[in-house]
Amino acid sequence: MNSRSAMFQLKSYEFRREREKSWRELDRLLVMAESRGLQSLSAEELARLPILYRSALSSLSVARAISLDRNVLEYLESLAERAYFIIYGAKRPFLTFVLDFILYEFPAAVRRFGGECTLAAAFLLLGAATGFLLTLDDMDRYYSMVEASRAAGRDPGASTESLRNELYSVVEHSGVLSYFAASLFTHNSLCGLLAFVLGILGGIPVFIILFSMTGLELGAMTALYYDRGLVWDWLGWVLPHGVTELFAITLCGGGGLALARTIIWPGEGTRLANLANGGREAGKLLFGSLILFFIAGMIEGIFRQTVTNIYIRFGLIAGSVIFWFVYIVVAGGARATRRAGGAT
Amino acid sequence: MTAEADFLQNAPRNAREILTPEGVPLRFEVASVGDRAAAFLYDGSILAAVLAGITFIVAMTASLLGFTGSAWIRTIWVLLFFMIRTSYFIYHELRAKGSTPGKRRVGIRVMDQHGGPLRTEAVFIRNITREAELMIPMVAIFAPESVYPGAPAWAALPSAAWMLIFSALPFIHKSHMRAGDLLAGTLVVHTPRTILYGDLVSSRTEGPESDATNFIFTQQQLDIYGIYELQVLERVLRERGLPNNAETLRAIAEKVKLKIGWNKERWDVPARPFLETFYAAQRGRLEHKLLFGRRQERKKK
Numbered sequence: 306m307n308s309r310s311a312m313f314q315l316k317s318y319e320f321r322r323e324r325e326k327s328w329r330e331l332d333r334l335l336v337m338a339e340s341r342g343l344q345s346l347s348a349e350e351l352a353r354l355p356i357l358y359r360s361a362l363s364s365l366s367v368a369r370a371i372s373l374d375r376n377v378l379e380y381l382e383s384l385a386e387r388a389y390f391i392i393y394g395a396k397r398p399f400l401t402f403v404l405d406f407i408l409y410e411f412p413a414a415v416r417r418f419g420g421e422c423t424l425a426a427a428f429l430l431l432g433a434a435t436g437f438l439l440t441l442d443d444m445d446r447y448y449s450m451v452e453a454s455r456a457a458g459r460d461p462g463a464s465t466e467s468l469r470n471e472l473y474s475v476v477e478h479s480g481v482l483s484y485f486a487a488s489l490f491t492h493n494s495l496c497g498l499l500a501f502v503l504g505i506l507g508g509i510p511v512f513i514i515l516f517s518m519t520g521l522e523l524g525a526m527t528a529l530y531y532d533r534g535l536v537w538d539w540l541g542w543v544l545p546h547g548v549t550e551l552f553a554i555t556l557c558g559g560g561g562l563a564l565a566r567t568i569i570w571p572g573e574g575t576r577l578a579n580l581a582n583g584g585r586e587a588g589k590l591l592f593g594s595l596i597l598f599f600i601a602g603m604i605e606g607i608f609r610q611t612v613t614n615i616y617i618r619f620g621l622i623a624g625s626v627i628f629w630f631v632y633i634v635v636a637g638g639a640r641a642t643r644r645a646g647g648a649t
Numbered sequence: 650m651t652a653e654a655d656f657l658q659n660a661p662r663n664a665r666e667i668l669t670p671e672g673v674p675l676r677f678e679v680a681s682v683g684d685r686a687a688a689f690l691y692d693g694s695i696l697a698a699v700l701a702g703i704t705f706i707v708a709m710t711a712s713l714l715g716f717t718g719s720a721w722i723r724t725i726w727v728l729l730f731f732m733i734r735t736s737y738f739i740y741h742e743l744r745a746k747g748s749t750p751g752k753r754r755v756g757i758r759v760m761d762q763h764g765g766p767l768r769t770e771a772v773f774i775r776n777i778t779r780e781a782e783l784m785i786p787m788v789a790i791f792a793p794e795s796v797y798p799g800a801p802a803w804a805a806l807p808s809a810a811w812m813l814i815f816s817a818l819p820f821i822h823k824s825h826m827r828a829g830d831l832l833a834g835t836l837v838v839h840t841p842r843t844i845l846y847g848d849l850v851s852s853r854t855e856g857p858e859s860d861a862t863n864f865i866f867t868q869q870q871l872d873i874y875g876i877y878e879l880q881v882l883e884r885v886l887r888e889r890g891l892p893n894n895a896e897t898l899r900a901i902a903e904k905v906k907l908k909i910g911w912n913k914e915r916w917d918v919p920a921r922p923f924l925e926t927f928y929a930a931q932r933g934r935l936e937h938k939l940l941f942g943r944r945q946e947r948k949k950k
Contacts, residue, residue, distance in 0.1 A: 315933050316940070318850050328845065362673040371939060373932055375880045376846050376887065383841030386675055390746065390758065390840070393670075393766045402743075402769050410770075502778055502828065505815075564832070577831065581762070584832030588774030595777065599732075 317372035324364050328384060331357040335384070338391050358388040406589070407596075412636040414589040415556065418563050422590075425500075425558030428512050429551065432520015433527070440528035450525035459526070465533040472535065472542045473613045493519070493550055494598040497557030501591045504561025505568065505580070511561040519554055541618040546605040548625040553597035560590035665824055665836065667764040675764075677838040679824045680757040685837055691751030696737050700730060738776040743769060748840075762824075762836040775829035782816050782828055849886055850929045864918070864926040870909040871934035875947040879935060882928055886921075898924055908948070 334354060337345050346354070365381040372378065415422065440446050444461045451460070459468060496518050503510035530539035567583030568576050604621075612618065663679045707726055741749040747759035747767050759775070761767050819827045824836055885901060888894050902920040905911075905927060938945060 315850055315929075315936060317932075317936055318848055321848060325845075332845075359671060362669065362671050365675075366673055371936060373876055373879055373936055373939070374848060375883055376843070377848075379841075380843045380845045382676060383843040385669075385673070386677060386841050389669060389675065390760070393761075498777070498780055502782075505828065505831075578834075580831060581834030584774055585768065585770045585834065588770055588777070588832060591777055592773050595735075 317368070317374060317377075320364075320367060320371065321374075321377060324360070327357055327360055328364065328381070331361055331384060331388060335387050335391060339387070343391070354388070355392060358385070358392055361385045361388060406592075408636060410589055411593040412633050414586060414593070415559075415633050418559050418587065418590060421562040421566070422555055422559030424562055425511070425515055426555045428515040428558065429520045429523075429555060432516035433524035435516075436521035436524020437528045437531075438524075440525040441532065444529070444532065447525050447529060450521045452522075456526075459529070461529060461532075465535065468530065468533060469535055469538065472538045493554060493601075494595065497554045497594055497598065498591070500554065501557045501561045501564070501587070504564030504587075506565075507569065508562055508565045511558050511565065515554070515558045519551075523551075538615065541615045541622070542609065545608060545618050545621040545625065546601040548622055549597050549604065549629070550601035552629055553594040553601065556590045556594040556597070560587040560594075563587040563590070663824070665762075665838070667760075667762070667836075669764050677760070677836070678841070680755075680837040680839055682819050682825050684755050684757050684839075685819070685825065688749070688751040688755040688757060691754050692738070692749050693751075695750060696734065699737070700733060703729065703733070735777065735780070738779070739772055742772045742776070747772075752837075756840050756842075757837055758840050759835050759837055762830075762834050767835070771833035771835050775833035775835055778829035778832060779827075846887060849883060849925065850932065864923060864930075866909070866927065866930045868934070870911075871931055872945075873909055873949055874905075874931060875945040875949075876935060877947050879928070879931055882924065882931075886924060886928060895920070 330353070334346060334350055334357065337350075338354075343351070361381060361384050365378075365385050368374075368378055368381055436450055440450065447461050459471065496514055500511050500514045503514070526543075527536065527539060530536050564580065564583055564587055567579045571579040573579075574582070608621065662676075663681070664676045665679050666674045666676050668674050704726065707729075738749060742759060745753070748757075752758055759767065759772075761771065814821075815828060818831070819825045822831075826836065830836065882901065885894070885897055888897075898920040902918075902923055905924070906916065935945065
């Protein structure tokens with residue numbers, strides 16, 4: 306074969322000559338989009354992008370079939386990948402997503418996983434009831450159910466007067482209690498996070514966390530205050546933020562159980578694929594519960610230290626319960642029927 | 650691309666083939682654990698600097714306004730800390746479509762594992778579970794009994810071990826997915842950047858064809874080598890200017906001449922023009938066979 310004529314016989318060379326210009330154009334647009342964002346492209350350039358991307362993909366397919374020039378093959382692959390990233394990035398702007406999430410996605414997710422959340426709540430209540438009854442029966446069991454650091458002096462050894470005072474202390478004692486609030490926020494959100502993530506390992510870790518880490522402790526402390534005749538004061542102290550917080554933990558547990566379900570009963574897909582799908586849906590529960598933990602922390606930090614009137618406290622408890630109930634049951638419902646109606 | 654062709658890279662590629670919505674498969678190179686750790690360290694230091702700055706500002710404001718020692722400040726600081734830590738990654742991954750400053754520096758990014766668009770829920774879930782992945786091993790190492798409080802003593806150690814495995818998932822998993830990636834269905838890959846060089850077939854020195862540079866190969870001679878050898882030759886020819894390139898070319902030229910049975914009377918030829926011509930002819934021959942569906946990967950023995 307003659308050396309010069311070889312050049313003209315190579316189809317891959319011809320192919321490249323035809324298409325190289327559009328590759329270079331795509332490269333130029335991608336460099337602009339990558340360095341300064343899509344908004345730096347003009348309207349015509351934006352309209353060119355998908356066309357050039359698809360033609361790059363087609364060039365890649367052809368090159369894979371007829372060309373042995375490794376540089377061209379690698380280049381086209383990387384060009385297509387870069388264009389792919391620019392075109393298929395995350396879509397919705399942040400604020401729209403947040404509003405959408407709060408008003409629609411989150412309540413819908415809670416409703417969808419209603420069964421799992423109810424089961425998680427049952428675990429929690431079972432733990433609380435068990436802790437309550439066992440501690441009432443033998444006050445010494447308190448020490449094995451409540452860690453000393455979290456009890457912070459509120460144990461059977463303390464006097465009734467000191468227990469009562471702590472429930473109604475105001476700003477002077479806020480030093481200890483506010484920091485306690487902050488650590489409570491992270492401790493209980495750790496419980497919640499663990500309950501969710503360990504859902505991968507099946508339902509049992511979730512059960513253990515809800516039952517023992519949260520439930521028993523709650524039950525034991527309630528028993529202590531009940532024993533001293535302070536149960537309503539105790540409930541008035543813990544429930545204003547407790548309603549929100551326990552709700553959040555229940556959601557985390559429900560999410561964890563949902564994850565367990567995707568693995569144990571995968572349905573059609575493979576277990577891992579199912580886990581990924583279920584994870585994204587159940588993850589909404591987790592994210593929403595983080596917001597709830599934050600709200601609970603705020604109530605705890607601000608409200609609890611300043612308001613000591615027991616009627617106001619119970620008012621807030623009732624208000625929280627009603628609010629969350631209405632929010633979950635009602636929010637986004639109208640849009641759901643509108644979407645369904647629009648689809649048909 | 651064949652497995653052999655991958656040897657041409659300096660290190661074996663951990664590639665994952667993803668089907669784009671257009672139906673063309675793209676081979677993305679999965680990021681190694683080291684790359685991800687480096688990106689995370691980089692992001693972590695930026696985050697630490699931001700948090701340190703905020704702590705400083707909060708402390709200064711507090712002392713100026715006379716709030717020192719107030720637990721309010723501490724509460725606000727703890728909550729702020731948590732929020733910023735969580736939202737740093739989420740914000741960047743949403744805004745920059747899957748990359749953070751640290752990831753950009755290392756050259757990796759997040760994508761959906763099935764080639765679809767990177768969903769916002771996925772970004773949230775993969776970042777929130779990072780808290781669990783970091784906290785669990787720390788808690789398990791330093792205080793295994795508090796991971797499952799109230800569990801019998803014999804359960805504490807295996808459960809701690811199990812959770813350490815859980816956090817070591819990136820090392821075990823083939824595509825280095827961590828738990829957050831599994832739950833979100835995401836993958837972390839390298840962002841490729843290849844430069845398009847000229848076609849070797851056309852870049853040979855122009856000039857009058859003389860007997861000295863006019864090399865002709867028979868079809869039998871061109872049927873010996875395969876695609877792998879062709880692409881190795883391509884790489885060496887492109888490395889013009891690198892040290893030892895001339896010697897490498899000479900060595901290769903000798904081997905080629907021996908293998909194909911080059912005319913002994915014209916044995917002494919300049920290496921580069923010879924190999925450039927051989928490359929063009931060889932590629933033409935192999936591509937011709939490719940069009941008929943005959944793909945010869947390696948040389949005949």
